[in-house]
Amino acid sequence: MPRLQMTVEALRERALFVRRDIIALLAKAQSGHSGGPLSSADFGTALFFHEMNVNPSRLDDPGRDLWHFSIGHVTPVIYSLMGERGYFPLADLLGFRQLNGHLQGHPSKHDTPGIEVSSGSLGQGLSVACGMALGSRMDGASRRVYCVMGDGEQQEGQIWEAAMFAAHYKLDNLCGIVDYNRKQIDGDVETVMGIAPLASKWRAFNWHVIEVNGHDIAGILQAFDEARATSGRPSVILAHTVMGRGVSFMEDDYKWHGVPPNRDQAEQALKEMGTSLADWTARLESWTRPEVAPGLRAAS
Amino acid sequence: MPRLQMTVEALRERALFVRRDIIALLAKAQSGHSGGPLSSADFGTALFFHEMNVNPSRLDDPGRDLWHFSIGHVTPVIYSLMGERGYFPLADLLGFRQLNGHLQGHPSKHDTPGIEVSSGSLGQGLSVACGMALGSRMDGASRRVYCVMGDGEQQEGQIWEAAMFAAHYKLDNLCGIVDYNRKQIDGDVETVMGIAPLASKWRAFNWHVIEVNGHDIAGILQAFDEARATSGRPSVILAHTVMGRGVSFMEDDYKWHGVPPNRDQAEQALKEMGTSLADWTARLESWTRPEVAPGLRAAS
Amino acid sequence: MSGTTKTAAPVPPAPVNLAKPEMKRTREGFGHGLVDLGERRKDVVVLVGDLTGSTNVNLFAERFPDRFVEVGIAEQNMMCIAAGLAATGKIPFLATYGAFASCRSADQMRVTVAYTDLPVKIGGAHGGISVGPDGATHQAMEEIAIVRSIPNMKMVVPCDYWETRKATVALADDPHPNYIRFGREPVPVVTGPDTLFTLGKANVVREGSDLAIIACGVMVYEALVAAEELSDRGIQARVLNVHTLKPLDRDQVARAARECGAIVTAEEHQIHGGLGGAIAEAVVQSYPVPIEFVAVHDRFGRSGKQDELMAAFGIKAPDVVRAAERVLARKRAR
Amino acid sequence: MSGTTKTAAPVPPAPVNLAKPEMKRTREGFGHGLVDLGERRKDVVVLVGDLTGSTNVNLFAERFPDRFVEVGIAEQNMMCIAAGLAATGKIPFLATYGAFASCRSADQMRVTVAYTDLPVKIGGAHGGISVGPDGATHQAMEEIAIVRSIPNMKMVVPCDYWETRKATVALADDPHPNYIRFGREPVPVVTGPDTLFTLGKANVVREGSDLAIIACGVMVYEALVAAEELSDRGIQARVLNVHTLKPLDRDQVARAARECGAIVTAEEHQIHGGLGGAIAEAVVQSYPVPIEFVAVHDRFGRSGKQDELMAAFGIKAPDVVRAAERVLARKRAR
Numbered sequence A, B: 001m002p003r004l005q006m007t008v009e010a011l012r013e014r015a016l017f018v019r020r021d022i023i024a025l026l027a028k029a030q031s032g033h034s035g036g037p038l039s040s041a042d043f044g045t046a047l048f049f050h051e052m053n054v055n056p057s058r059l060d061d062p063g064r065d066l067w068h069f070s071i072g073h074v075t076p077v078i079y080s081l082m083g084e085r086g087y088f089p090l091a092d093l094l095g096f097r098q099l100n101g102h103l104q105g106h107p108s109k110h111d112t113p114g115i116e117v118s119s120g121s122l123g124q125g126l127s128v129a130c131g132m133a134l135g136s137r138m139d140g141a142s143r144r145v146y147c148v149m150g151d152g153e154q155q156e157g158q159i160w161e162a163a164m165f166a167a168h169y170k171l172d173n174l175c176g177i178v179d180y181n182r183k184q185i186d187g188d189v190e191t192v193m194g195i196a197p198l199a200s201k202w203r204a205f206n207w208h209v210i211e212v213n214g215h216d217i218a219g220i221l222q223a224f225d226e227a228r229a230t231s232g233r234p235s236v237i238l239a240h241t242v243m244g245r246g247v248s249f250m251e252d253d254y255k256w257h258g259v260p261p262n263r264d265q266a267e268q269a270l271k272e273m274g275t276s277l278a279d280w281t282a283r284l285e286s287w288t289r290p291e292v293a294p295g296l297r298a299a300s
Numbered sequence C, D: 001m002s003g004t005t006k007t008a009a010p011v012p013p014a015p016v017n018l019a020k021p022e023m024k025r026t027r028e029g030f031g032h033g034l035v036d037l038g039e040r041r042k043d044v045v046v047l048v049g050d051l052t053g054s055t056n057v058n059l060f061a062e063r064f065p066d067r068f069v070e071v072g073i074a075e076q077n078m079m080c081i082a083a084g085l086a087a088t089g090k091i092p093f094l095a096t097y098g099a100f101a102s103c104r105s106a107d108q109m110r111v112t113v114a115y116t117d118l119p120v121k122i123g124g125a126h127g128g129i130s131v132g133p134d135g136a137t138h139q140a141m142e143e144i145a146i147v148r149s150i151p152n153m154k155m156v157v158p159c160d161y162w163e164t165r166k167a168t169v170a171l172a173d174d175p176h177p178n179y180i181r182f183g184r185e186p187v188p189v190v191t192g193p194d195t196l197f198t199l200g201k202a203n204v205v206r207e208g209s210d211l212a213i214i215a216c217g218v219m220v221y222e223a224l225v226a227a228e229e230l231s232d233r234g235i236q237a238r239v240l241n242v243h244t245l246k247p248l249d250r251d252q253v254a255r256a257a258r259e260c261g262a263i264v265t266a267e268e269h270q271i272h273g274g275l276g277g278a279i280a281e282a283v284v285q286s287y288p289v290p291i292e293f294v295a296v297h298d299r300f301g302r303s304g305k306q307d308e309l310m311a312a313f314g315i316k317a318p319d320v321v322r323a324a325e326r327v328l329a330r331k332r333a334r
């Protein structure tokens, strides 16, 4: 079942799972990032449970699509997606950022099988994805390559080197996704270092640009379809999102970029999402085999 | 006489001088770059002999404008302009790239007084100019800052970091100039790594863009005026030039990016420019005091 | 508070309760040092790359907003903007994580800053493994090697809050480029506001001549603890705080080699090219003696808690004690 | 031609006329090594940053255009694209000037390449001062220090055309990231097509036990010339070619220290953290002896001719001889 192509309805449910996982694992670790993981949860879920051909039970499947998070700090969402998708037991999420766990603060290929390339220093990932896309084309593989970037990250010049390269080599098997949540560590992106007009920039770098509400699953699926149908140039999806999405007191507040909820806050967040810290932690703890977790209705 | 504001006619003559200097000094050194220096000679001359307020006899003049060549490899034109403008004796040009000379292969502040910041690694100069422009504004100085870039150099991501910064900080005292000669070391820029549409890129980074024929002195002066008159954003002049301009057998040929003419070729080039290697070398040799060299008619 | 003109040598170690030291963040020393500077001189400006809070330059930003420059996530740009500011007469301090300050903008540091010899001051936060849960990518452990190799650069790794604060101030007076490394988590305070700090001069923080433990950064505390433990066994270790890695105080190092005959180096850095490398280079050129290295053994860091990590990577006081035993055995065997 | 499986030890120095050696460019060795590889394995791809001719990857590009990737002037991008290619099973070699390979893309080398431990092969051209007239910015002299500090990286500095060619081939078989440094101008050929090259194993290229001269790169030739001169004065110098700086052949180095009791290191690199630093680190941990360093003394290069520069910076054979005299005096004085 490499490409799950779940329905919009099922994806919405799954995204809720992922958000619950994020809160629960952060509450446990008491270290890590809340804001970006929550803003990426919807398109991340669409990627892992609909769009991409991945095969967690055979990590080196030559037919697999390749994904890479250039924003390495959003490990809470990456690991939740991987766990839910069956890369490793969900219980492992509770070892996040701990010395003896296999889930490092930033993605590490050698600690977490399934990660293709380690990351954590911003701005490098799109170049990595370019290499993956070019290598795939050299092999005549039909594989697609997905790269998730941040909006603050667009300030790194290397992004524009990679943008130039991908268009020059007409890498239409490459799809970039920008988590356009308008926040970065020091505040509003437009206040810290304005990146607008972002779509014009990507167009001037000869990419096919798709703008979408990054919390509208149906729209996201359409965007992925449009990217897939675009030939002769790479596509970038500007996913307009809200930092901290799904937790009332985190939404649109840059202060949640890099901090975890404390226990009380986690409890409150999970309550808003229809569960409790104890219940959801128990669900994770009980999940000791890697497999695709069933849908919301079945599980809760 | 900080701002010379020479006439178009005088500037054309001066640019011819500069080209002769370039050939003569390269012929002597038998090492160095021909193509870019010759394509930059016209706007370079307009900068040094019309536009900029510089004071070679008082290098730390607080009222001076600041200039920086981000393309450090075009030292032949930089040093010719400096010599002609009186920063050091023209005779020094003949010590280019030699162990005991003060004219290094790439600009070195501590070897060549008048150079504000050393360069030679591409892509860094516009950032330096941003710092200069911001520092000047902090001091309430009315000074302008000029930065010369290459077109191949536009492939460096740091250029786009600096572009973003300058627009964000509304550095309208900053003027970039791109030597758009369509060539770089490995060939045509559009073949090596396409940068088109370059004007759209700069516009998408919120700069005021001026396109001009980089060999049309009158047009260049107008462009400088337009940049000076632009407020609230930095300006970039895309100077469309021809690599190797002024030497028939070098024009538009990327192979001349980084090599000097041999003696015969230098002789041929100088003949095309109405002088000889012996005569022009003699002019340089005889010039042992730093001062602004007189115009073509007076000198030849 | 001036870093270089207080009480004269010999430098008394502040009265430290090694068993229960006061804990303070070195990055706050950097932040407070910047504020000290901001008050004293108008030409000091501060740049940051979207890490205002984590590098503690927020303290300066709040007080001197007109001299604070947010660059966003663009370290290469930041390094060269600082150079441009220096070219107009400013004394720019820039701050980002040390991993990025040393690596992401290494070419800019080398060519634009160091070759031009501009007084750009580079603040590298989150130095060493003690950064903790962020893991390997954010744990700067190659900085000493990189910065030491570049001409015109100076490199300082202060041992605690006070030394970081004084070093920050002292670096502004040095008309050349330099780099200061500090950490994230609170670490033991082992100096006081009046302890002498002179750029380029090592401090003997404990006398002894059976062996010398030469340390920098947080390892100065670990060295002191180790020396105490060794003293209980009748071994008197001299402890040298080499806060300035470049230029190295070669005289003090040679003296330590000559008078003690055995050395342990202790650093929160990769084993190649760091403090240990610098000391080895100096010693073989002056007075060759056995040296044991306490350092990170050429491996990347990982997520964990400060103390857990230091123990797991073998750079706590007991590791220093064991290294001392090894080097003493070698000394005796010569 | 396989780099590691020819005639067994002891390694005979090729019969070299030291007074008038054959001169060949090491960068051509890199180019030819790539062609050797291109013929042998389909997974080798080559990337370049607008320096096809100067790095001599043109030789590969002409033969295997489908496996050649022009990246333009974007070294950071190139390093990570190489990583991405490696992630899809390729063995990517990238080429640019060493100054940029080591500094402009240091963070990319550290995080994306080395931390992920991908088999990216980094070719650094124009290593050392012998680059000549381009001057300081283009003379890579910090590479050994930088690369050595990064975990998982290997570092090779071959001594001549043949060794560069063999090393290039050998590096492709190493499933980890590594870095090879070569130069621009022709340099003396001191090995032959059959001289043994084993990654990580130093070659004794001349026997002797009064002192050891440990060299890499073009300095192996200078060391041999110096040894000849010393021999005329009755001093027998062992010459060790340490082509692999990391991992260092610690056994051979310790043996040299033990058997010779004095060492001169010779490298075309900054004095801090390079070959001298690596040897010093190894020696103080095994058998401490006096060492003198022949290297560039912590200053930037400048424009000039290859030989002029090497003389001006004090790294020619006579400088090695003088260093030998100094170290022998120290050995005697112990």
Ligand SMILES: Cc1ncc(C[n+]2csc(CCOP(=O)(O)OP(=O)(O)O)c2C)c(N)n1
Pocket: A035, A036, A037, A071, A073, A120, A121, A122, A123, A149, A150, A151, A152, A153, A154, A179, A181, A183, A184, A185, A243, A257, C049, C050, C051, C073, C075, C100, C104
């Ligand atoms: C090269 C580099 N510089 C700085 C950092 C520190 N850092 C981590 S996340 C971040 C902000 C990223 O902003 P954005 O891409 O918008 O992500 P978001 O805050 O929305 O999650 C910064 C500066 C880094 N990881 N890498």
Ligand SMILES: Cc1ncc(C[n+]2csc(CCOP(=O)(O)OP(=O)(O)O)c2C)c(N)n1
Pocket: B035, B036, B037, B071, B073, B120, B121, B122, B123, B149, B150, B151, B152, B153, B154, B179, B181, B183, B184, B185, B243, B257, D049, D050, D051, D073, D075, D100, D104
């Ligand atoms: C960072 C960096 N990478 C590579 C080089 C080598 N290099 C020098 S000039 C040049 C080509 C520059 O092209 P362009 O800007 O168009 O200048 P032009 O050839 O027109 O003079 C290159 C790649 C360099 N100096 N710096």
Ligand SMILES: [Mg+2]
Pocket: A150, A151, A152, A179, A180, A181, A182, A183, A184
């Ligand atoms: Mg964001």
Ligand SMILES: [Mg+2]
Pocket: B150, B151, B152, B179, B180, B181, B182, B183, B184
């Ligand atoms: Mg060009």
